[in-house]
Amino acid sequence: MEARTVRLRVVPGVVAIMASSLAATSTIVSAGAAPAQIRPVCSTTRPDEARCFVVIDPAEQTAVLNGSGPPPGYGATDLESAYRLPVTHGAGQTIAIVDAFDDPTAAQDLTAYRQTYGLPLCTTAGGCFRKLNQQGRAGHYPQYDPGWSIEISLDLDMVSAACPLCHIVLVEANSNDVADLAASENTAAGLSVAAISNSYGIQEFNGMQSLEQDYRHAGTTIVASSGDTGFGPANFPAVLRNVIARLVRGRMGVRQQWLLRLHRQAGMADGRSLLHAHRRRRVRCRRQHRHV
Numbered sequence: 001m002e003a004r005t006v007r008l009r010v011v012p013g014v015v016a017i018m019a020s021s022l023a024a025t026s027t028i029v030s031a032g033a034a035p036a037q038i039r040p041v042c043s044t045t046r047p048d049e050a051r052c053f054v055v056i057d058p059a060e061q062t063a064v065l066n067g068s069g070p071p072p073g074y075g076a077t078d079l080e081s082a083y084r085l086p087v088t089h090g091a092g093q094t095i096a097i098v099d100a101f102d103d104p105t106a107a108q109d110l111t112a113y114r115q116t117y118g119l120p121l122c123t124t125a126g127g128c129f130r131k132l133n134q135q136g137r138a139g140h141y142p143q144y145d146p147g148w149s150i151e152i153s154l155d156l157d158m159v160s161a162a163c164p165l166c167h168i169v170l171v172e173a174n175s176n177d178v179a180d181l182a183a184s185e186n187t188a189a190g191l192s193v194a195a196i197s198n199s200y201g202i203q204e205f206n207g208m209q210s211l212e213q214d215y216r217h218a219g220t221t222i223v224a225s226s227g228d229t230g231f232g233p234a235n236f237p238a239v240l241r242n243v244i245a246r247l248v249r250g251r252m253g254v255r256q257q258w259l260l261r262l263h264r265q266a267g268m269a270d271g272r273s274l275l276h277a278h279r280r281r282r283v284r285c286r287r288q289h290r291h292v
Contacts, residue, residue, distance in 0.1 A: 090163030101145035201235030
């Protein structure tokens, strides 16, 4: 498989938190793509399966890194400028990324992105990058999935851009079943990481409270993407009390406008509602009671 890169539109999430937030909420899309062209890369077949939130524009050609310079799109320096990232660049911190299935070219893609944008290398041999299975061991990885592999590589890119001196641990869940993802969350938390990025979600469901403890770990910041389809049903794990979830879309046609928008952002637009269904019902009951 070839190392790949793509045009990016990112949304925000102090160094470790920022890096994991970018990983959790990044989207592959052309700067001028029409909504009708954009499609998700991950799918589900059962109600207890989560999906990643990457979407792509099929009309755009994927740019393959060939050493001729960065492809069109927003790169690492754009993100550093837009978010005014700390000058420490995450030195001494480790970020964990939890995703489902295997990305066999994760290490190669990570190297290609970092070389293209002039970032320090982060390799397995150098002790900076680790790829683990759900049990926390290197090797015996889950099966390959083409959609989730895009999500994984994009997550690695965004952590690299926001936190170039951070070490990175990728934990690959056996599947996109919520139980496997929760187990992988515990594996990641046991590695003494500063933050864990979760770039997936599932519409909230009965029984999700039983998994809340898997996303609560003292001393570790846990972030999750809220989704990218406007006001609508909230997603697990973004709705959990101990998870940071935030999404602001900033796709602009002009680079300067895009950067200005990121500097001035102050709220959530077009991301899914983070007010989950149980909370909405309680709010409605209180309002009805006041009007009686």
